[in-house]
Amino acid sequence: MKKIFIISSLSVLALMGILFGCKKVSKGFISDYMYYTPNPLIATQGNVVNSKAIELDGTTGPVTVKLLAVRNMDTGQPAPDMLKEFTIKQFLGQITSADSTVALVNKKIVLKPALPLEVSEIGGRISLSQATANVATGNYVIDVRVSNVKGTRDILNACRIQLLPKAHFALDAGPFFTTSDPDTETGFSGQSPLPVTITYDNKGPNKIRFVFLDKNGATFDPSAGQVVTRGDRGNFSQMNPYFPVVRTNTALEWEFIDLPNGFPIKDGNNGTGNYYRIPARFTVENRNANPVFFGFKALSAGSYTVTIQIPAITKKP
Known part of the structure; x- marks a missing residue:
C-alpha cells in the first residue's frame, strides 16, 4: 500500500508539472511609473531645446510614444499653438569652413514650416523648435501614450514645459x-x-x-x-x-x-x-x-x- 501511495503522489506531481509547464508565459513588462527628466523642461521662445528619452522604469523596450495632448497648465485648456505649423528659418545642411561668404551661408538657410512641439515616436524625446517664438510664454503640460509588446500606458501630466520669454x-x-x-x-x-x-x-x-x-x-x-x-x-x-x-x-x-x-x-x-x-x-x-x-x-x-x-x-x- 505504501508503494502504491508513493507512486500515485509522484504521478500527481508530474501531472501538475506538465500543466504548469504548458501555461502561457506573459511577454515583457510595462511600468505604471515611467517619467521624464528634467521635469519641468525649461525653454526660451525661439530656441531649440530637447529632453532626454522617457525614463522606462524597467519597461521592456523598444517602446513607441505618442503625444496625446498639450495643455496650458495654468488654465487647464488645450494649447493649440504648440501643435500649429509656423514658418521659420532652418538650416539645409551644416555650415563648414567652405561656406566662407554670406552668400554661401545663405544658400544653406531656407524658410520651412515647423511645429513648436514634437514628441519622438521612438523613445519619446520632447523637442521644442524655433517656432516657439510664436507661442505665448507660460507653463504647459503634456500627456503621452507609451506602448510595447506588453501593452499600453497613458501617462497624464507626463512633463511640464516652462516657456520663458525670448532671450535676444x-x-x-x-x-x-x-x-x-x-x-x-x-x-x-x-x-x-x-x-x-x-x-x-x-x-x-x-x-x-x-x-x-x-x-x-x-x-x-x-x-x-x-x-x-x-x-x-x-x-x-x-x-x-x-x-x-x-x-x-x-x-x-x-x-x-x-x-x-x-x-x-x-x-x-x-x-x-x-x-x-x-x-x-x-x-x-x-x-x-x-x-x-x-x-x-x-x-x-x-x-x-x-x-x-x-x-x-x-x-x-
Whole structure:
C-alpha cells in the first residue's frame, strides 16, 4: 500500500508539472511609473531645446510614444499653438569652413514650416523648435501614450514645459580680466571679475559693437590702437569671417548674419573666448589690461552693444 501511495503522489506531481509547464508565459513588462527628466523642461521662445528619452522604469523596450495632448497648465485648456505649423528659418545642411561668404551661408538657410512641439515616436524625446517664438510664454503640460509588446500606458501630466520669454543674446558666466607687464607676456596678476553689460536694439541694423571702458567710464579708442587682440588667442573676428572688423574711436564693430540658432556659429582659437588687451602705454598704472569673456551670441536680428568695463585700470588723459 505504501508503494502504491508513493507512486500515485509522484504521478500527481508530474501531472501538475506538465500543466504548469504548458501555461502561457506573459511577454515583457510595462511600468505604471515611467517619467521624464528634467521635469519641468525649461525653454526660451525661439530656441531649440530637447529632453532626454522617457525614463522606462524597467519597461521592456523598444517602446513607441505618442503625444496625446498639450495643455496650458495654468488654465487647464488645450494649447493649440504648440501643435500649429509656423514658418521659420532652418538650416539645409551644416555650415563648414567652405561656406566662407554670406552668400554661401545663405544658400544653406531656407524658410520651412515647423511645429513648436514634437514628441519622438521612438523613445519619446520632447523637442521644442524655433517656432516657439510664436507661442505665448507660460507653463504647459503634456500627456503621452507609451506602448510595447506588453501593452499600453497613458501617462497624464507626463512633463511640464516652462516657456520663458525670448532671450535676444547669450553670454557665459564668469568674465574676468588680468593685468600684466608692459610689452611682454609676463607678470600676470590673478583673475578678477569683469563687469560686462549688453544692450539690444531690435530696430537697429545687424551690428555688434564691443566697447571698452576704464574704471571711471572713460572709453578706450580702438582706432588709435588702444584695444588690440592677443597674438593667437581667440577673438570675435575669428568667429565672424564674413565681415571685417571696423575700428572706430569708441568701439570694435562687426556686421553679422541673422542665423536660425544665433550668431556666431564658428569658434575661434579658444572656442567662444574673446581675448583682448589694453596696452600698458594707455593706462595710468602702466599695466596691460587683459579682458576675457566667453560665449557671446546674438540670437535675434538687430544691434548689440557689449560694454566691457575694466576695474582697477585708468585711461591716460
